[in-house]
Amino acid sequence: MSVHFDDFDYEATLLACAAGERAAMQRLYEQEAGRLFGVVRRIVRDAALAEDVLHDACVNIWTRAASFDPARGSARGWIYSVARNLALNARRDDLREADVPHEALQAIDDQASLAAWEAVSRSDQWADSAGRVSHCLAELEPVRRDCIMYAYVEGLSQKEIAARVEAPLGTVKAWIQRSLVALRACMS
Amino acid sequence: MNQTTSPNFPDDADNAQQALAGEYVLGTLSREERQAVDALLGSNPALRAAVDAWQQRLLPLVSLVEPVAPSERLWQRIERSLDHADAAAKVSPAPARAAPRSVPWWRDFQSLALWRGLTAGGFALATLLAAVLVLKVAAPLPGTRYMVVLVAPQDRSPGWVMQTSSDRKIELIPLGAMEIPADKALELWTKADDWNAPISLGLVKPGERVQVPLDRIPGVQPNQLFELTLEPPTGSPTGRPTGPIHFIGRSVKVS
Numbered sequence: 001m002s003v004h005f006d007d008f009d010y011e012a013t014l015l016a017c018a019a020g021e022r023a024a025m026q027r028l029y030e031q032e033a034g035r036l037f038g039v040v041r042r043i044v045r046d047a048a049l050a051e052d053v054l055h056d057a058c059v060n061i062w063t064r065a066a067s068f069d070p071a072r073g074s075a076r077g078w079i080y081s082v083a084r085n086l087a088l089n090a091r092r093d094d095l096r097e098a099d100v101p102h103e104a105l106q107a108i109d110d111q112a113s114l115a116a117w118e119a120v121s122r123s124d125q126w127a128d129s130a131g132r133v134s135h136c137l138a139e140l141e142p143v144r145r146d147c148i149m150y151a152y153v154e155g156l157s158q159k160e161i162a163a164r165v166e167a168p169l170g171t172v173k174a175w176i177q178r179s180l181v182a183l184r185a186c187m188s
Numbered sequence: 189m190n191q192t193t194s195p196n197f198p199d200d201a202d203n204a205q206q207a208l209a210g211e212y213v214l215g216t217l218s219r220e221e222r223q224a225v226d227a228l229l230g231s232n233p234a235l236r237a238a239v240d241a242w243q244q245r246l247l248p249l250v251s252l253v254e255p256v257a258p259s260e261r262l263w264q265r266i267e268r269s270l271d272h273a274d275a276a277a278k279v280s281p282a283p284a285r286a287a288p289r290s291v292p293w294w295r296d297f298q299s300l301a302l303w304r305g306l307t308a309g310g311f312a313l314a315t316l317l318a319a320v321l322v323l324k325v326a327a328p329l330p331g332t333r334y335m336v337v338l339v340a341p342q343d344r345s346p347g348w349v350m351q352t353s354s355d356r357k358i359e360l361i362p363l364g365a366m367e368i369p370a371d372k373a374l375e376l377w378t379k380a381d382d383w384n385a386p387i388s389l390g391l392v393k394p395g396e397r398v399q400v401p402l403d404r405i406p407g408v409q410p411n412q413l414f415e416l417t418l419e420p421p422t423g424s425p426t427g428r429p430t431g432p433i434h435f436i437g438r439s440v441k442v443s
Contacts, residue, residue, distance in 0.1 A: 025270065029263055034255030042253055043215070051262055058266045063273050072240045080250055081213075081243045088215045088222065133248050151214045152249050158216050180210035187245055 010075035018065035025062050028079070036083050043087040043155030053090050057083040091155060136186035143167070144175045148183070151176065202234075205363075209238035213246055224346075231345035232363055334358075334408045338416060338435035347435045348416070352408050358389075358400050366394045368418060368434070375419040377429055378405060380412045391423055392416065412439040 008031050016024030036057065041050035060082050068078050137145050143165055150156040150164055162172040211217050212225045229236050336350040336358075349361045360376070368374060374394055379386035389400050402408065417424075418431035 020274075022267075022270065026263070029266070033262075034257050035250060035253065037258040038253040038256040039250050041256060051258055054258055055262060055266050055269065059269045059273055062270050063277070072237075073244045074247070077240075077243050077247045080247055084213075084215070085226075089219070091219075133245055148214065149249070149252070151216045152246055153252050155215055161216075176211070176214070176216055177207055180207065180214070183245065184206060184210070 010079065011070055014061075014065050014068050014075045014078070017062055018068065025058070028061070029058060032076075032079065036080070039080065040083055040087040042153060043084070044090050045155075049090060050087075053086050054083065057086050060086070088155065132187045133183070136183050139186060140179055140182060144179045147172055147175050148179050205235050205238050209235060210242050212239055213242035227345060228363065231340070231347070235363070334410070334412075334439040336412075336414045336437045336439045338414060338437040341433050341436055348437075350414060350437075350439075356402050358402055358408065360392060360398045360400055362395045362397060368394050371421060372418045372431070373421045373423065374416045374434060375423050375429070375431075376400060377415040377417065378408075378412060379415075380405075380409050386413070386415065386429060388423065388427065391419075408439055410439060413437075414439065 010028075013024050013028050013031075017028065033054065037050060037054050040053045040057070041047060044050050044053055057079075061079055064082070068075060072078075137148065140148070146165055147161050150161045151158075156164065158172055158176065159169060161176075162169040165172065167175075208217075208225060212222065217225065225235070225239075229239065334350075334352045337346050338348040338350065339346050346363055347366060348363060350358050351361070352358050373391045376389040376392050377386040378389055387405055389402070389404065392398050392400070414437055415429065415433060416435040417429040417433055419429070424430050
């Protein structure tokens, strides 16, 4: 397994990419490709498509590294925003609108996801690395927290979330909007 | 020349932007809404800052996802693409940005090309964005009947949203900060299809939300043109637009 992300200097690596150092891009890939692929695959739900997205993300990171501005956020955040944006844009509507509670979601292991949340949210490493978002998510009502997690981690649409939590779409929309307001207030 | 007022900015616009940015990062916007936000990010520093902040807030959640190794071949494929990208960058440096349009609005009006352009692609996108901002996030005031999204003519990036707040007033809401030359002012114009010439609705301050009284015109009708042009500090000396277009859009009936 790769080193923990705290030990890896993402910013210096990205700056080296901006300077055209191919070895830096390779180090970044070796460091982060696994997690990036996991994140992207969750969102697009198709391994081949996820590889295409990760490929495009790496090309984007390489060609746009010079546009990374440390004043706007962390280098690791920038890398994930590039990959997540591509993944969200690549989500296929035909996969997404299919019978939500049964087929598409079988690919996603509910129990594992929730167990991971339980385990990770209790661990010291999570508390350190997640900082306030962990604490603030914990303050949300469980069903509202699930909506946020399903959206961000699983890449589910609001309609899919509504099916998953068995609540009306309008309710889910309102929960998500209020949860975002609460998270922002809690983390400010 | 109507002098307009600028009350209660920026809470509503700020909340709307925060909500939009949060859902953009969370991933719950529709494809069209995402595209509208993507189109806005380049020209709207406040929205971009809100998106940046949400990305940083939610980033720790990626540690909930187990890493999965992609196939061994993927890195080679990426390397080949990086080679191509590097070679392409050497051959064709990025094209210089097109010079801002300087043809006066009035003279350009008859060409129709710009208006046709606004109804293809760009304007549809802008309308969607307005739907996101005004209808979805900040519910319209009771009685709202028309909405206008004013976009920059060069890149169609939305700059202002207008909504009728009563029969006699229209509210102009900026989507971000903007700068104009110190010796210039922004003047708002409107023209319905069957009018002979545009009518001035007064000067507006860049980046400030304003209520514009409609006492000089009969009202707002569908597809009515609205424009912001760059004029001398006291407004156009001729009673017609003389400077370049900053933003332009047409009214859409929303309720």
